[in-house]
Each structure stands twice: as structure tokens, then as C-alpha cells.
Amino acid sequence: MNREPVFKRKTAISYKTEEKTVVRGYDLSELAEEGYSFCDALFVLYQGRIPTEAEEKMLKYEMGVFLEHSMSPSAVAAIGVSAGRPNLPCAIAAAVSTFGGVHGPGAAHGYMLNKYLERAHRDGKTPEEMAKVLVDEYMDAEKPVMGMGQPQHVDSDPRAEPIHVKQEDLELEGVYLRFQRALEQHFHERRKREGRSRVGVNVVGSGNTALMEIGFSPMAGWCLGSVCRGWSCAAHALFNMKKGRAWGASRNEPMVQMIDLSMIKYVGPEDRVVPKQAERQEYARKQKEEGEYKKWAI
Amino acid sequence: MGDLNETKKKRGIGHLDSPKMPFDYFKREYGTVPRDTKRAPFQWVSEVAYKNVHRIVSRGYDTTELMEEGYGVVDVLFVDYQSRIPLIEEEQMLNYVMILALEDGLSAPAAMSRIVARTKTFLTQAAAASILAFGHAYGAYSAFGNRLERYLKRADTQKMSLADAAARLVQENAKEYESLGVSGLMLKDPAAKRMIARAEKLGVSGKYIAFMKEIVQAAQKQSPEPVDIDMLGATGAVMMDLGFSAEATWAILAVTRALAAGAHYIEEIERHPYMRLGEALTPKADYDGPADRPVPALKDRAKVARSGVCKTVEEWSQAREERKKLVGSGYAIVEEIEDPSKKSGIKKVGKL
Numbered sequence: 212m213n214r215e216p217v218f219k220r221k222t223a224i225s226y227k228t229e230e231k232t233v234v235r236g237y238d239l240s241e242l243a244e245e246g247y248s249f250c251d252a253l254f255v256l257y258q259g260r261i262p263t264e265a266e267e268k269m270l271k272y273e274m275g276v277f278l279e280h281s282m283s284p285s286a287v288a289a290i291g292v293s294a295g296r297p298n299l300p301c302a303i304a305a306a307v308s309t310f311g312g313v314h315g316p317g318a319a320h321g322y323m324l325n326k327y328l329e330r331a332h333r334d335g336k337t338p339e340e341m342a343k344v345l346v347d348e349y350m351d352a353e354k355p356v357m358g359m360g361q362p363q364h365v366d367s368d369p370r371a372e373p374i375h376v377k378q379e380d381l382e383l384e385g386v387y388l389r390f391q392r393a394l395e396q397h398f399h400e401r402r403k404r405e406g407r408s409r410v411g412v413n414v415v416g417s418g419n420t421a422l423m424e425i426g427f428s429p430m431a432g433w434c435l436g437s438v439c440r441g442w443s444c445a446a447h448a449l450f451n452m453k454k455g456r457a458w459g460a461s462r463n464e465p466m467v468q469m470i471d472l473s474m475i476k477y478v479g480p481e482d483r484v485v486p487k488q489a490e491r492q493e494y495a496r497k498q499k500e501e502g503e504y505k506k507w508a509i
Numbered sequence: 510m511g512d513l514n515e516t517k518k519k520r521g522i523g524h525l526d527s528p529k530m531p532f533d534y535f536k537r538e539y540g541t542v543p544r545d546t547k548r549a550p551f552q553w554v555s556e557v558a559y560k561n562v563h564r565i566v567s568r569g570y571d572t573t574e575l576m577e578e579g580y581g582v583v584d585v586l587f588v589d590y591q592s593r594i595p596l597i598e599e600e601q602m603l604n605y606v607m608i609l610a611l612e613d614g615l616s617a618p619a620a621m622s623r624i625v626a627r628t629k630t631f632l633t634q635a636a637a638a639s640i641l642a643f644g645h646a647y648g649a650y651s652a653f654g655n656r657l658e659r660y661l662k663r664a665d666t667q668k669m670s671l672a673d674a675a676a677r678l679v680q681e682n683a684k685e686y687e688s689l690g691v692s693g694l695m696l697k698d699p700a701a702k703r704m705i706a707r708a709e710k711l712g713v714s715g716k717y718i719a720f721m722k723e724i725v726q727a728a729q730k731q732s733p734e735p736v737d738i739d740m741l742g743a744t745g746a747v748m749m750d751l752g753f754s755a756e757a758t759w760a761i762l763a764v765t766r767a768l769a770a771g772a773h774y775i776e777e778i779e780r781h782p783y784m785r786l787g788e789a790l791t792p793k794a795d796y797d798g799p800a801d802r803p804v805p806a807l808k809d810r811a812k813v814a815r816s817g818v819c820k821t822v823e824e825w826s827q828a829r830e831e832r833k834k835l836v837g838s839g840y841a842i843v844e845e846i847e848d849p850s851k852k853s854g855i856k857k858v859g860k861l
Contacts, residue, residue, distance in 0.1 A: 212693065218620035221780070224772050227614030229697040234612045240700035242608055244707070249583060249607040249765075256611060256772050271581030278585045279567040281560040282553045290553075299756055300648070300763050304637035307767065311631060318632065366562050369573050377576070430632055434771030438636050438764060439582065443567075445760030446557050446589040452756075454556070466549040472542035474551060482513055482539045485522065 224256070235259040250274070257431040265381040266425040270435070272377050273418045276370045277436050279443040283363075284309040289444035293452050294459040294469070299445065302452075306444030310437035317419045317436045320357040321429025324390060324420070331390075338386055342393035346401055356398055358391070358416025367411035374417040383424055391420040480507060513539065557589060568592040583607065590757045598711040599751050605707055606744050606751075609700060610765045615773075617642040618763075622770035623777040627784040632774050639770030643763040649688035650762060653745045654755025656682065657717055675723035679731050690721060690742025691728040696735060701743035708747045721746035798836075 214229075225234045232239045235255050242252055247261070250270040254262040262270070280286070289306035293299075312319065323345070331341035349356045361368045378388055395412050402410065415436070422432035459469035467473060486494040498504060518526070518535040525534040558567040565572045568588050575585065580594070583603050587595040595603070613619070618639035625635040645652050656678065664674035682689060695701045705721075708714040725738045748758040805813045819825035832840040 216615040217617050218615050218623055220615055220623065220777075222615065222773075222776060224769075224776055225612045225614050227616075231698055231700070232609075232612060232614060239609055239612060240698075240703055243605040244703060246601075247604075247608065248581075249604045249611070250581070252608040252611050253768065256769055268581075271583075272576045274582035275580060275585045276572055276576045278582055279558050279572055279589055280565055281555065281558040281567075287553075298644070299651070299759055300640045300643045303760055303764060304640040307633055307637040307640065307764075310633040363560065364562055369564050369571075373573050373577060428775075430775050431771065434632055434636060434768060434774075437633050438767045438771060441640065441764040441767060442586055442761060443558065443589050445764065446757070447555060449590075449754075449756055449760065450555060450557050455554070464548070466554070467545050467551045469551060471545065471551065473545045475541050477541050484513070484517060484520065487520070 253435065254426070257428070257435075258426050260426075262425065265383055269378060269381055269383055269421055269425050273374060273421050274435060274439045276374065277414060277418055278439050279446075280440065283440075284314045285437075285440050285444050286447045289448040290451050291459075291469070293448040294457060296452065296457050299448065299452070302448035303441045303445045306448075307438055307441045310433070310440070315415055315433075315437050315440070316357060317415050317422070317433035318429040320415050320419045321423055321432055323357045324387060324423065325429065328386065328390060338390040339393040342390050343397045345394060346397040350398075350401055356394070358419065359395070359398055359412055360410040361413040364411075364413070368413045368417075370414040371412045371417040374414070374421055375412070378417075378421045378424065383421070385424045387420045387424040391416060556592075586761060587752075590754075590761070591752050593752075595751075596713070598713050602708055602711050602713045602747065603751060605704065606747055607761075607765045609704060609740065610744060610762045612769045613766065617647050618766050618770050619773040622767075622773045626774040626777040627781060629783045632771055635774040636767045636770050639767045639773075640763045643759065643766070646687035648759060648763055649741055650745050650748070650759040651755045652685065652688035653690050653741055654749055654758055656685075656688070657720060657746070657749065658755065661716065661720060671720055671723045672727070675720060675727040676731075678724060679727040683731075688741065689724070689728065690739060690745055691725050691732075691736050692739045693734055693736055694739045696737055701738045701740050704743040704747060705738065708750065713750060714747075715750040717746040717749040 223235075225232065227233070234242075234252070236259075237255055239252070242255065248267060248271070250267050251262060253270065254260055254266065285306040288309045289302040292302040292305040310316075327341050327345045328338065330336070330344070331338055334341075336344075346356060361371075375388065375392070378384065391412075395416070399409060402408070418436060419429070419432050422435060423429065427435065456464060456468065460471050461468055462471070514535045514537070522534075524530075556568075558565065560566065567575075567585065569592075570588055572585065575588070581600075583600050584595060586603065587593055587599065621642045622635040622639040625638040626632075642648075660674045660678045663669060663677075664671060669677075679689065679691075686692065705714070705718055708718055721738065721742055725736075725742070728736050744762065745755075745758060748761070749755070753761065817828075819828050829840060832838050
């Protein structure tokens, strides 16, 4: 039996011997035996500390409310991948991979807050003053303000405001919530002044604010949110694997399937003749000169 | 598009007009398939969850309301996968299991996350890669759990004692050692046995833990080496006694580990530079393939090239054995890839 590490690295996260697995100095088995929760262990992992009870409750709430989101890009990816019936982890990995610059951009929101808080510190401004600067700079540049708006929950994200309230109820208000609340206020005021509709805070705006308030870095917060969604996406993939039809194209189902041929709408170049090799060079030269292909190039 | 087909037929296209073709290629239609109005239009069908503009609902429970009532992330796993609110003791037990599953040092998932991190990607890509490392050896929950189910069913239908079923399981699956749940991995680490003890103390142990204990005893009798319950055996049996299917267990624990893979991604970037294309070398000392040799001139190809086509079964059999000697060719591996498709589909929905 070869028990050499798969990857040789100096690490400050954990070590594992024949006797125990230790994370940031704490034996994992002892943590569990003492009755700490999984969320407590996440604080140990990312912050090297045991959290207060209120902090643990906040993380439990945030991850719990973020875990399931029905049909989002992540669940759709998991279901799509599961249609080919690969190993289940492939569907989960695909789901987690969908979290990028738009879907659950927790790190981007966190970096934005940190950047402007740093400016507030440097320029001697309050979070409220700097939040207005942020909103004006983003909106003047016509850039979306991270953490605001949700394409499906257009009338305020059902998770977002309750997270803010929970954070306040748990008396976990700090500089991040103060800044985020001010950001939202200026954002709403400016949109109102411009005659635009109200766009509420989304779960990244409020959830990530809470995560950063309780000490998680933007990157750690992003990981907690996006990876925990993998749990529900796995459930969606499993449902389809166990109760649905593979491929998603069967004509025997009473409902048209996800990739039934009739679901394809083609809007590309018209059907055309493939040039013979003898015609190729002249054909290709002409095609390049005419440049019509550029309309389709992506 | 009849004209286009006619034009193409006159021009001829490669072998498409061969009489060997079982169809007339030039009679095949162009264009997309019209919408099917005889069946219900496509919808995302789910038993798990739905959402609208104002709510996200999992198995009938509004998830915001769940949190406001004091439930948490671990409870939602029971809701999503089992459609039920867990007992307090069950929630405590799943917390316990997930703490133990969170971190495993520099094993495959952490290594995957770190390797991907060094290529400069999003954190999510690295975390996802760590999930892909949960194969049927490292993350053998599916193989382990489904085997437990099979042998428990056999014990029931064949009126066999649990001890006999366990002895058969160990005997008949010795080659699948990576998914037995019994090994020499935890002889000095009490964590697996503690987990079983905790499940019993919380009153959540059931038939899977009972069967697992019999499997341990059977393995200890049959193995020439000292063996005991390992983390796969403990977590797998506990999760199934908590009501999770083998596949749900696989998914939940792979994602749990991915939450720590994120920390490995971060540390890798904090402590090491990114790796560029062409940067990593493979020392010749680590190479044991064919010796360096000259590339033959292209004009000499016919002289040096050997066909891979085997004309007889005997020839094929010999070639196959020879090819097995070339490590990396894949000939030495034989796998059976099963199709787990359920043929039933979801007939109850979608009717017009």
C-alpha cells in the first residue's frame, strides 16, 4: 500500500497521518466529537478559528438558503451532462463550473467592496460616502453594480433581504453591511432619479456581504456559495438519471424532450454545396475576399 | 431544397452515391424539424424544486422560510434528497459525517484543485475538478452502497443470516478491495470507529451499520492482513442509515470535499507561481519507453511501416497480447461501461 501524498507541497491547511487528520491544528474527529457543526469546521478551514455562535448561525443560514435554486445555469448544466449518463461527479462538476463572472459572482462582489473600502480608508471617507462614489462610478460607466438584480427574481430576490435582516438580528452588522446597505440606498435613489425601475439586491449582494462580515475572503465566500450549490444540482441530476430518459430526445415521451430535433432553430448560413478539392483554392480565395463569412465568425 | 440535392447529385460527392449505401443520400431533406405540436412542449420537469419570481421551493418547503424557522444547510440536504425534515439527531449525525469528509490532506481532490489552480483558472473550475476525482476507488460510495443493498436483499430473499451474507460479500468481492469499506487504512486512526459509535449513541444506526459490522468481522476472518472498518465503510453505512441513497451519498460527500478544495486552490495561488505552457519538464530519468530512435524519411514509409490490421482472429489475439506490453496504449485495461438509463421516463407529466 502506497500512502505517499499525491502531490508534494508545504501546506498550512492540514496534515494527515495514520492516526488522525488535522486541519489548522484541530483534529477533525475531535471537532466532530465535541459537537461542533459542519459550518464551524468551515470557519476552521478558511479562517483557522472557532466562530462565535452567531457567526455559525449566519453561515448555516446563508448556505442553506443558497443551496437550492431550482433551474439556474448550474442545475441546467448538471441535467444536461447527466443526459449522457456519465459518472455522477461529472454532472456536479459541470454545475459548479458554471459559476463565473455572472452566475453567483461572489468573489467579484467581494473584491468590489474591498476595493472601495480601501479607498475609503485611504481618502478618509465613511463607508456611506464611498458607497455613493461606487454607485456613481459604476453607473456612469454603465457597468452593472455587482450584487444588484436577478434575471428571474425581478421583484427582489426572495433570499436577499432576509439575509440582511438575519445578519442584523444576529447582531453581526459591521463595515460590510453598512457599506452594502448604503450602496443599495444610493443605487435605488439614482435609478429613481433617472426614472428607472427598482432593481433589488440579489443573494450575492446580501449573502456575500454576510460572509465577508463573518471573516471569509471574497474567494472563500465564492467557494462556499458556488460549491454548496453542487449539492442541489446533484439532486437534480440524480432525479433525471433515476426517473428521466437518457439523451433527452426520446420521441416516446408524452412531452417534447430537452434536445428533441424540433427544439433546434437554425439561423446560420443557408445549405450550400461543398467545393471539390480541385475548386477549393479558388473558392476559398473568393470567400475570403467577399468577407461575408465575417458576419458569422464568432 | 430539391434543387440543391439535384445539383449535388450531378456533381457527385465522394462515395455518397456508392451502391453500397443503404439509402439514397441525395433524397435526404434539408432544414430543421418543425415543432412538434402533438406532444406537450418541453419544460424542465423536477420533483426536487421550483422557483417563481418571489419564491424558491424545495420539495414543497420555501427555502427562505426554512432558514427563518431555524433550519440550516445540513437540513436542506435532507429536504433536497429525501423530501423530509430530519430528526435533530440525524442532522447532528450528518454534521459529524461532513466534518470528517471535509478535509483529507493532499489526496486526489486537493491535488486536482491545486494543479488546475496553477494554470490560472477560476476557483470554481478547480473546485469542480476536485469533484471529478471522486472516482470508484477514492469516492467509492456508489459501488459500496449499492453492493450493501444487493447483499441485504439477497439475505432477505434467500433467508440468509447477516453474518452469512457478509461472509459472501467479502468472499465474492475481494477483487473490489477499494470499495469494501474494510481495509488496513484506519488501523491507527480511531475516526471511523468513533463515527459508528456516535451513530449508535445518537440512535440513528440501523441495518446498514449492523451489516457493516458483520462485513468487518467477515473480512477480519478472511484477510491474512489486519483490517478494520475504514472511512468509506463508516461514512457509507452511516449515510445510508440516515436514509441517503448510495448515489446521494456520493454526491453529498464529493461536494463537501470540494468546499475544502477551494482552500487548496487559494493556498496554491498564494504560495506558488502559475505554470505556463511548456514550462514543466519530464526528466528522461523517469522515462522507460522505447529508446531514442531516428525518424524515418517520409519516402521510406512503405519500407518501415507495419499495418495494424489483423486479418484473422488468431492474428488479432497475438497482436492484442503484444500491444498490452505498450504501457499507455490502453490494451491492458478492460472495463464494462454500464448504461444505467431508466427506460420508464417521466410518463406522468407532459400530456397535452
